[in-house]
Amino acid sequence: MMYLSLFLFVITVYSLISTNATYVVNRYDDIECNLKPELIKEIASYKNVTRTIMDEIISNGYGRTMYKQYSDFIDTFGARPSGSITLEKSIDHMINLTIENGLNDVTTEEVEVPHWVRGLESVVMLSPRQKNIAVIGLGTSVSTPPDGITAEIIVISSFKELENTDDKYIKGKIVLFDAHYVTYGDTVIYRSQGASKASKKGAVASLIRSITPFSIYSPHTGAQFYEANVTKIPTAAITLEDADLLRRLQDDGEKIIINIKMFSTYDQKKSRNTIVDLKGKEQPEKLVIVSGHIDSWDVGQGAMDDGGGMIISWFTPVILNLLQLKPRRTIRAILWTSEEPGLIGAAAYLNKHIHELSNINFIMESDEGTFSPRGLDVAGSKIARCIVGEVLKLFSPIDEMTNSGGPGSDITLFVNKGIPGASLLNKNERYFWFHHSEGDTMNVQNMADVVDCAAFWAAVSYVIADISVDIPR
Template identity: 55%
Template sequence: MAKNITYSILACFIFIINSITSVQIVEKRELECALSENVRENIANYAQVTNDIIDYFVKGPLKGKTWNSLSEFVDTFGNRLSGTKNLENSIDYMIEKTRENNIKNVYTEEVEVPYWLRGEEYALLMKPRVKNLPMLGLGYSVATPPDGIIANAIVVKSFDELKSLPDAEVANKIVVYDEAYVNYGVTVKYRSKGASEAAKKGAVGALIRSVTPFSMNTPHTGMQSYDANVTKIPVAAITHEDADLLWRLQERGKEIVIKMKMSATLSTKTSRNTIIDTEGTTKKDKVVIVSGHIDSWDVGDGSMDDGGGAFISWMAQIALNQMNLRPKRTLRTILWTAEELGLVGSREYGKRHRNETENLNFVMESDGGVFQPLGLIYSGSKTGECMIKEILKLFSSINATQIQTQGEPGPDIGMWTRDGIPGGGLLNEASKYFWYHHSEGDRLNVMDSDVLDLAAAFWTAFSYIVADIDSDIPRSP
């Protein structure tokens, strides 16, 4: 399990590093695209249906529908942590809503998922003054003893600084990381490995400055993993403000004493991936997957991560059904379960369907926020890239023509794209994504109705074109 958790964390990090940094990185290189005129003409013929789908969302029957549906969903269920009854109720709800929209081919596949329950938790500064330290335990953290831990704290700015200290200076203390935020991909290692690095020096607990560029005294949670053969110590995130405060106190020579209490437990439960199929007309054995994850962390309501991605993927089925558009290939929407605790749902799907990968034509995932759509994060062959660029030309009316070819399109589909199966993720203007990520700030207020309409229109039209064009997206060259 530990090996899988570490691998899953790395997969998520690689995706995030390359797709939602503070400034979107879009490939500028030009390809020599030797597409045949038949392929170009075939793609160009989708101009009208692309505009029809966009209009259907932006000023037609589905205007505001994505936001309204997401709003009702998160207002009803709130956050949806892996293993909770709340998550399972939300899955039942999506099945019911799908059938209410006259889509009958919806089913689930069971998955054994982790159920990490944080329980009671708090951190309290006891010396040199008494102050509550808002905190959020990190996923898979062990609990403290029932009465908590009271220990002196030592504040460090980096792993290098920690490693330079004598073990005796760290032993039996709580290590506080006041690391500078560079970007998520660089800084998140403190969340991922902070507990184990502190434990190697004999620490009894760890507190991490939340991995975010912006704070309003709000801690951010997320997954961490323990190294093998290292004592597991409790670990949580605290706010920027408090991490900086503790550093200043230490610099003034003050003794810092913190009480830390966590009652987290870990078990397993049964959850489900939710699958919706529109069977293809003439190439039904070929499959295009469009997806997002339905679970969330246990703070906020998961509107952004990943309610928006799940709902634009769901709306693709609703829109195409209402517009009587049925592609040649089977279009499969998947709402993944237990992504946040280690890509558990997608990994199980991959194992269960490993003999079907030859039939996967294209895989899509939206899990980097749903903000102003810019285009697509693409992984695949050069010829496929030329085809994707040609398809993206059809979205000039909404300025969503960009392609990014660096990095992974999405964590849940990474098992396929790393094996050469072409795939895409939503490229969007996500510069403030990490302001809200894994925090109480991930609420519906982050989402904009008109922008959701544009993103859902793009996601629907793009998935339909890829599923319907005459040629498969080639895996090579």
């Protein structure tokens, strides 16, 4: 039944939107499309309304107000780690702010979330000389004994090198994974999997070179995951500077001894996904979701990751409501909770709504910065990407379209289920300089850029939620 109706649906969609004539939809991404001239014309007809939305936000003060709400939110709450009281207070604040801004359709869904609390952490090099080493534990790391662990360091470049190293050289030592940053995706595996891999070879603790291309002696945290049936060893990140120092000392034949102390507690707490709806005027059951996560790491202020993405997504239904622009379908902003420990809020939402996924027409997330906007990274069928590409033409020069295959963080869970989705492309070249570090503060943000992102995000969502055709699977 399900497959037959899906088949009929696909046939219907194609007859409504496609023709035989092909053309290149987007100057950044050579896909050949064959959308019907009527649909192309319909999409082009949104030029005036998108201009209105963007003008109201950028020039008429709405964007400035939103930025002040954002800045006040960050200054008031600061870091909002999963399971913390501060996170829950910040969620209450956003609920109240929604209602104050005239949108009453705000609900929450409870989620059980990890609550890992960092205690004192220190690393001291004892030999060949005494030196303090800046350190930051990785989320879910176990503690050391009270006196810490004192052991020799072995510096390893890659999992391959670890594999090729005899266990006897690893046993009883602290492994430092000194993998240089290539891309976040390539390098983050040392953070997420390093401890387990080192433990299997007999290491007593593991460290990583922080996952960043640039440092002013800044350690970067993030989630890590112990494999089942592996001895859980303490694991932390150090700076690029100290990783290079330890590498040079090892290359010079020095025996490097360090003491590492790490303390933390770990339990579960209740949190909430926050859902803000601007109900569609014709097909309210159909959803265009815009999202960001409201939790952050416990260092820095969570301004960039993901205060910016959270605020522009929250702002989308709020501003459209203020402008009395009700689209055909419902625009739903979701402020995911507990993204940082591993998409916990998003997984709970997926699970709860697993039988209504066909209602999600399109899903968007901004979680890679709200610097100057460039366009969208779009996942979905060719026809879905053709339609979104056509929509992007309304926003030139914010009209880049890429196809990384995995847009967003939370929304990957939905995209992997075949739901078309997109993340915000923006000039985020320095994103990982600040990511998961004390450097994630309001200072990395620029009002004009965040306002531009918000304007683009609201306008593009509006068009997708209002056009006559669904975004096909």
